[in-house]
Amino acid sequence: MTDTFSEELRSRVDADFDRVVDLLGRKIALKSVSAQGITAEHMKRSAQFVADELREVGVDAKVVQSTNPDGTPGAWEVIGSKVVDPAAPTILLYAHHDVQPVPDPAAWDTDPFVATEVDGRLYGRGSADDGGGIAIHSGALKALGDDLKVNVKVFIEGEEEMGSASFIPFIESHRDDFDSDVIVVADSGNWSAEIPSLTTSLRGNTCVDVHVKVLEHPVHSGQYGGPILDANTLAAMLISSLYDRDGDITVPGIAAQEPVGGLQRDLDERTVRADAGVVDGFTLAGSGSLASRLWTKPSITVIGFDAHPVEGSFNVISPETTFRLSLRTAPGQRPEEAQDALATYLEAHAPFGADVRVDKLENGMGWAMDPDAVATKDALEAMQDAFGVEPVNKGEGGSIPFIPELQRIFPAAQVLVTGPEDPKANAHSPNESISLYGLKRNILAEALLLDKLGR
Structure with missing residues (x-):
């Protein structure tokens, strides 16, 4: 990839950023709380919104209802694809459109379901987790446009915050929609809003x-x-x-x-x-x-x-x-x-x-990335180009069980865990927010990554 094209992508991301922020604001307003019923009409509307937005950036997307292991109706999922060359690599882009509940709106400084910009951050439930992931995919695909050189498959899940009960049955019944060379899971975070990270492991x-x-x-x-x-x-x-x-x-x-x-x-x-609110005088446990x-x-x-x-x-x-x-x-x-x-x-x-x-x-099961994979090195180079600083990789103490399951079902695929969050994002908590500085550079990083994977 030439420096000229890298700068061209940067210009495209800048020009499109208002649309991305507007998309994220409209997504926040949908109140896509899966705990209020994964099969409910508000979750179907959320899925349809995402499918419509993906079609706007060239993805042939549709809404499909999954089936739980016991045979009952499951979550509203979004699947889609964009084929540019059957011989080119295929990349699966993952995010989820459901969000956590808001037990006490009074604990927020802003309305949790009205996107509100304060000091360079956009506040609202799902702004980071994982509306930010959807925004990254949309922005990256828009920036690449006709210059996209990989085939793309997209899966936007509708029940991640509820434990993904129907995830594996859905994959098993839609293998062709998931089979890919690289899987990008945009549901994690960065070292900070200014320093990017790949997630290296999950407990x-x-x-x-x-x-x-x-x-x-x-x-x-x-x-x-x-x-x-x-x-x-x-x-x-x-x-x-x-x-x-x-x-x-x-x-x-x-x-x-x-x-x-x-x-x-x-x-x-x-x-x-x-960040954790540890009381004075408490000594952190453990060694190392x-x-x-x-x-x-x-x-x-x-x-x-x-x-x-x-x-x-x-x-x-x-x-x-x-x-x-x-x-x-x-x-x-x-x-x-x-x-x-x-x-x-x-x-x-x-x-x-x-x-x-x-x-x-x-x-x-936990998960660990392959630090020596070509896709890993491409991702780190893309992050450094986008942010202008060297990435600092980080693990996550939490668990995302579907990632090792994806790896099990598609053992040849390389899995990259990226994401829109940073330590100030407050995912699952009051005053959830996303850094607009970080969001723009995460979009550019994914666009650069997709371009690298196609070359």
Whole structure:
């Protein structure tokens, strides 16, 4: 690619940017909250809007309703394609059109469903997650226009925020619409609004419910307290035994790994503490780089605990309790393997011989990119050209289970995880926003990437 064409693309993105921002504003206004019903009319309208916008940039797009694994109607999906040469590489562009709910609009500084620009950021639910992904694809395809040299397939999902229950059945029944050489998943983020990133890895996830029982029925704490510990205390002991004094997980069989592709830059502890709202005096747990602790090492979180509320409590020893653990697994470990190791440990380390029983719940595999793939190197070069600075790759501590499933079904495809977000995006939270500076350069980066892949 010549520098001249790179500058031509930059000019095209600049000229088209008002349209992209308008598209994103109209998308925000649709209130595409999948939690209010993935089959509902508002989600169908959202899908139709996206399909219409894709047709405006040359994609033959249509709306299709998926089917859940149990045979019931599923989400409204958007699929489409643009074929320029059957012999050219084929690139699949992914984003999702559903958004998170807004439980408390009063927690927002602006109307969550009215796009509002403040200090170079566009605020609104779905502005970043993942209306920004749709905007990037639209802007990149518009910029390339007749100069597009790859075949493009597009899939805009309608239930990502609800767990993608029908995703795999939909792929299996539409294989031709997904089969591609490179898959670009625009649903992640960058190091900052000014520094681009490829997402190098995603942790997997597994959950278990743990039942702890010490008595057949409640008894008075004054009469029996002392030699008989309550179930909540025993559960707390069991949970605390999962960690050593530094806060590292000690469960045999649960793997840890270092950042994929090497660590270019560690995370800033002050920034992490501020972003998470960590209280003064709390020491961050674990050892090693902060990036590895957040991206590639395992973490165990108590996400539910059955205990009597403080209000209305009385003097009895709790006979039994249940708590739920969410285990984020290293990108390369099978979640079933980690789940088995956790269950075995919990049942073997029952405090004072209490009755401990573990129910194994759902699993989601992690993912790691191939740092040596040609598509990876093309993407990094495109990002550097677009942003004018060297990319800093980053992992994600969260999980996107459909990405490893895509890789499993299409093992020959290279997967690139990009996205519109940055640390200030507040995806899933009040005051979600997207950097307009970053959005414009992400559009250019994707256009440059598609051009590189076609050459």
